[in-house]
Amino acid sequence: MIVDVSKKILIVGLGLLGGSYARVLKRFGFHISAITKEQSSIDYALNEGIIDEGSTQLDERIIGESDLVVFALYPHVFVEWIRENQNLLKSGAIITDVTGVKKSIVYKIQDMLRDDVEFIAAHPMAGRECSGVENSTDNMFAGANYIVTPTDKNTQQAINTCLELGRLLGFSNVTTLSPEEHDEMIGFLSQLTHCIAITLMTCNDKENMEKFTGDSFRDLTRIARINDLMWSELFVANKDALLNQMDMFINKFNELKSMLETEDIDGMRNMMRHSTQRRALFDKK
Amino acid sequence: MIVDVSKKILIVGLGLLGGSYARVLKRFGFHISAITKEQSSIDYALNEGIIDEGSTQLDERIIGESDLVVFALYPHVFVEWIRENQNLLKSGAIITDVTGVKKSIVYKIQDMLRDDVEFIAAHPMAGRECSGVENSTDNMFAGANYIVTPTDKNTQQAINTCLELGRLLGFSNVTTLSPEEHDEMIGFLSQLTHCIAITLMTCNDKENMEKFTGDSFRDLTRIARINDLMWSELFVANKDALLNQMDMFINKFNELKSMLETEDIDGMRNMMRHSTQRRALFDKK
Numbered sequence: 001m002i003v004d005v006s007k008k009i010l011i012v013g014l015g016l017l018g019g020s021y022a023r024v025l026k027r028f029g030f031h032i033s034a035i036t037k038e039q040s041s042i043d044y045a046l047n048e049g050i051i052d053e054g055s056t057q058l059d060e061r062i063i064g065e066s067d068l069v070v071f072a073l074y075p076h077v078f079v080e081w082i083r084e085n086q087n088l089l090k091s092g093a094i095i096t097d098v099t100g101v102k103k104s105i106v107y108k109i110q111d112m113l114r115d116d117v118e119f120i121a122a123h124p125m126a127g128r129e130c131s132g133v134e135n136s137t138d139n140m141f142a143g144a145n146y147i148v149t150p151t152d153k154n155t156q157q158a159i160n161t162c163l164e165l166g167r168l169l170g171f172s173n174v175t176t177l178s179p180e181e182h183d184e185m186i187g188f189l190s191q192l193t194h195c196i197a198i199t200l201m202t203c204n205d206k207e208n209m210e211k212f213t214g215d216s217f218r219d220l221t222r223i224a225r226i227n228d229l230m231w232s233e234l235f236v237a238n239k240d241a242l243l244n245q246m247d248m249f250i251n252k253f254n255e256l257k258s259m260l261e262t263e264d265i266d267g268m269r270n271m272m273r274h275s276t277q278r279r280a281l282f283d284k285k
Numbered sequence: 286m287i288v289d290v291s292k293k294i295l296i297v298g299l300g301l302l303g304g305s306y307a308r309v310l311k312r313f314g315f316h317i318s319a320i321t322k323e324q325s326s327i328d329y330a331l332n333e334g335i336i337d338e339g340s341t342q343l344d345e346r347i348i349g350e351s352d353l354v355v356f357a358l359y360p361h362v363f364v365e366w367i368r369e370n371q372n373l374l375k376s377g378a379i380i381t382d383v384t385g386v387k388k389s390i391v392y393k394i395q396d397m398l399r400d401d402v403e404f405i406a407a408h409p410m411a412g413r414e415c416s417g418v419e420n421s422t423d424n425m426f427a428g429a430n431y432i433v434t435p436t437d438k439n440t441q442q443a444i445n446t447c448l449e450l451g452r453l454l455g456f457s458n459v460t461t462l463s464p465e466e467h468d469e470m471i472g473f474l475s476q477l478t479h480c481i482a483i484t485l486m487t488c489n490d491k492e493n494m495e496k497f498t499g500d501s502f503r504d505l506t507r508i509a510r511i512n513d514l515m516w517s518e519l520f521v522a523n524k525d526a527l528l529n530q531m532d533m534f535i536n537k538f539n540e541l542k543s544m545l546e547t548e549d550i551d552g553m554r555n556m557m558r559h560s561t562q563r564r565a566l567f568d569k570k
Contacts, residue, residue, distance in 0.1 A: 125499055145497050173496065185497055188489050193501045195541055196481060198560035203537035204473050204530070210567045211458065212430050212470055214410055216478045217567070219504045224564040228557035232550045239545060245489070246542050250535065252488035256480055257531050260524060265517045272513035275483035279509040282495045282502070 005029040010066035012081065014041045014054070016128060017098050018072035019136030022050045024169050027138065033062045041133045050136075063088040068161070069095040074230060075105055075237050082109055091116040094158050096165065098124050100186065101238040102149045102179035110153045120158040121149045122166065123182060125190075131227075139170065146171035149179045180241075187241035192249060194231060195242070197224040290314040295351035297366065299326045299339070301413060302383050303357035304421030307335045309454050312423065318347045326418045335421075348373040353446070356382040359515060360390055360522050367394055376401045379443050381450065383409050385471060386523040387434045387464035395438045405443040406434045407451065408467060410475075416512075424455065431456035434464045465526075472526035477534060479516060480527070482509040 009025055011018040014036035022032050022045060034045060034054035042054035055062060063069075067090065071078045078097060089095070095117060099105050106121045113119055126144040128135060146166030150159045159176070166174040177185065200217075201224035235242055259267040294310055296303040299321035307317050307330060319330060319339035327339035340347060348354075352375065356363045363382060374380070380402060384390050391406045398404050411429040413420060431451030435444045444461070451459035462470065485502075486509035520527055544552040 125497065144499070147497070175496075184491075185494065188491075189494060189498055189502045193485070193505050195538070196485065196505060197501075198557055199534060199538045199541055200478070200481065201560040201563050202556055203533045205563070206470075206473075209470065209474060211460075212410065212432070213474055213567050214429070216482075216508050217474045218569070219507055220478045220481060221564055221567065222504055223501050224560045226557045226561055228554040228561070231557060232553040235545055235553065236548050236550065239548070243542065243545060246538070246545075248488045249484060250538065250542075253480070253484045253531070253535065256484055257528065257535075260520055260528060260531075263521050263524070265521065268517040268520065269513040271487055272483055272511045272516060275486040275509045276511055276513070278486050278490070279506055282498050282506065284503070 007031075007067040008033065008065050010035065010062060010069045011051070011072060012036070012069060013072035013077075014045055014051070014133045015072060016131045016133070016135050017124060017126070018070065019045065019050065019133030020126075020138065020140045021070055021072070021169060022133075023048075023136055023138040024141070026050050026052075028168060033066065035059065035062065036133075045133055058085055058088065060088055064090050066090060067093055068165075069093060071095065071097040071099075073097075075099050075101065075233055079105065079108060083112060086112075086114055086117065089114070089117050093117050094161055095119050096122050096162055098122070100190070100234050102182045103241075104183075104237045106149060106151060106179045110151060118153075118155060118158045120154050120162040121179070122162050123147045123149065123186070124166070124169070124171065126171075141170040141172075143172050145173045145175070147182055148174070148176045149182045150176060151179065183238050183241040184244075187238055187245045191235060191238060191242045192245040194223055194226060195235075195246060196249070197221050198226060200224070292316075292352040293318065293350050295320065295347060295354045296336070296357060297321070297354060298357035298362075299330055299336070299418045300357060301416045301418070301420050302409060302411070303355065304330065304335065304418030305411075305423065305425045306355055306357070306383075306454060307418075308333075308421055308423040309426070311335050311337075313453060318351065320344065320347065321418075330418055343370055343373065345373055349375050351375060352378055353450075354378060354380040356380065356384075358382075360384050360386065360518060364390065364393060368397060371397075371399055371402065374399070374402050378402050379446055380404050381407050381447055383407070385475070385519050387467045388526075389468075389522045391434060391436060391464045395436060403438075403440060403443045405439050405447040406464070407447050408432045408434065408471070409451070409454070409456065411456075426455040426457075428457050430458045430460070432467055433459070433461045434467045435461060436464065468523050468526040469529075472523055472530040476520060476523060476527045477530040479508055479511060480520075480531060481534070482506050483511060485509070 008031040011022050011034045014034040026032050032051045034051045039056050045051040102121055109119050124146050126140050148162045163174055201221045293316040296307050296319045299319040311317050317336045319336045324341050330336040387406055394404050409431050411425050433447045448459055486506045
């Protein structure tokens with residue numbers, strides 16, 4: 001479906017990600033509309049020519065005409081929107097999202113959704129340390145991953161549409177994972193790293209440390225500047241997988257601590273060699 | 286003393302740091318000699334014009350003529366060198382070092398050293414992800430910290446000489462700390478961050494993670510490529526301070542984990558706001 005540019009696309013939540021979706025898709029010739037909280041976001045996007053029309057209200061005509069709807073909202077806002085407004089969606093519409101956690105969202109939405117509308121979930125793994133449609137760009141997705149997380153309820157057609165959307169948006173790696181695989185992976189690579197960064201940043205309040213800080217500490221705490229509203233919600237929404245990753249980390253950290261206590265040099269060197277070898281896999285290609 | 290370029294400086298251990306010291310100091314006109322393991326390092330340094338003479342042997346004339354000796358060796362090698370060869374040092378010589386831990390080294394060396402030679406310890410907080418005199422540069426120290434760690438046994442003259450050396454080398458921040466303060470600070474800012482990085486890199490061996498890795502994970506594991514011989518020795522040499530920092534980190538990490546388990550959103554948001562505020566202090570000025 002998506003390759004047919006006569007179809008209409010609606011972005012709900014015109015921020016950094018939603019705005020970047022609009023920018024790229026508009027260039028392909030799709031009709032793009034937006035529903036978002038702030039009139040200033042609509043005005044900016046109209047002025048930039050990245051949407052055709054927009055509203056801060058639940059515009060029934062716009063929603064009812066849209067073939068593909070992208071929800072770029074906080075998880076709980078997305079769930080509430082569907083619960084309250086799904087009756088406005090067009091019969092046969094496909095809806096997708098940008099939510100950073102999947103298991104706690106995907107089944108809930110699919111279970112409550114009308115039978116004549118299909119939700120195929122996706123996670124565009126991209127972002128910047130700023131927000132708002134004003135910071136959106138049309139090249140944010142180069143080099144980034146786009147993960148589609150289908151379930152038994154999804155049709156192959158909707159899955160293909162969502163994969164095609166990721167490729168149109170310019171993601172370098174477009175792939176599928178189950179919601180559970182996705183959440184485990186994101187729990188480790190993204191959420192655990194944020195847990196570590198904020199812990200390191202707050203575990204020692206001694207003054208004047210910054211005078212002696214080098215690159216190592218700065219690297220490990222770059223992401224310690226964090227949107228507390230969004231991340232606390234994402235942590236809870238992925239609670240089980242994240243707790244599991246935190247336990248794995250603590251266990252390994254305690255292993256290292258025991259080796260240091262007993263001055264087990266060989267054990268520490270083995271761990272460091274393992275670390276060095278495994279890190280090589282993660283170099284940017 | 287150091288400002289008098291008629292004095293002779295000896296570098297023991299001509300690697301990345303020792304070579305960079307030689308490069309900078311040679312430009313000021315000092316007579317620079319080197320004693321190091323590999324003839325190829327001597328040949329390279331002579332060819333580059335960054336030393337005046339060098340030897341792979343314990344050359345008694347070179348050592349006996351040197352007014353300032355910089356030891357750029359592994360901690361235990363440095364201690365053994367002093368134990369076995371201090372009789373070769375010139376009466377009145379000042380010796381210093383580049384060792385990354387202080388308490389376990391400084392008192393030991395000062396206690397065993399002849400009365401007519403003075404050891405003033407220093408830690409040049411600089412390095413690169415490579416080694417060897419071939420990678421030395423004359424601008425490695427711009428933006429970096431140089432910490433002198435005097436004790437009751439040091440004279441003001443030797444402390445001043447060592448501070449002056451740091452400034453000559455081009456360090457941006459030249460300061461003093463007690464050996465204990467230094468080790469606590471380095472335990473937190475440098476050693477704990479390396480412990481975290483190698484733990485994160487080895488706590489989850491699931492395959493294909495690298496396909497989905499973004500900048501956060503790469504930032505937190507850049508230093509997970511680690512010289513296992515050197516770092517295991519440095520960890521043990523700073524065991525007490527590092528274990529203390531590891532405990533502080535674990536306690537805070539467990540606090541976060543408990544808040545996640547009980548879905549204490551307010552508690553997590555407080556910690557994230559604290560983290561965000563504190564990280565701002567550590568931005569590069």
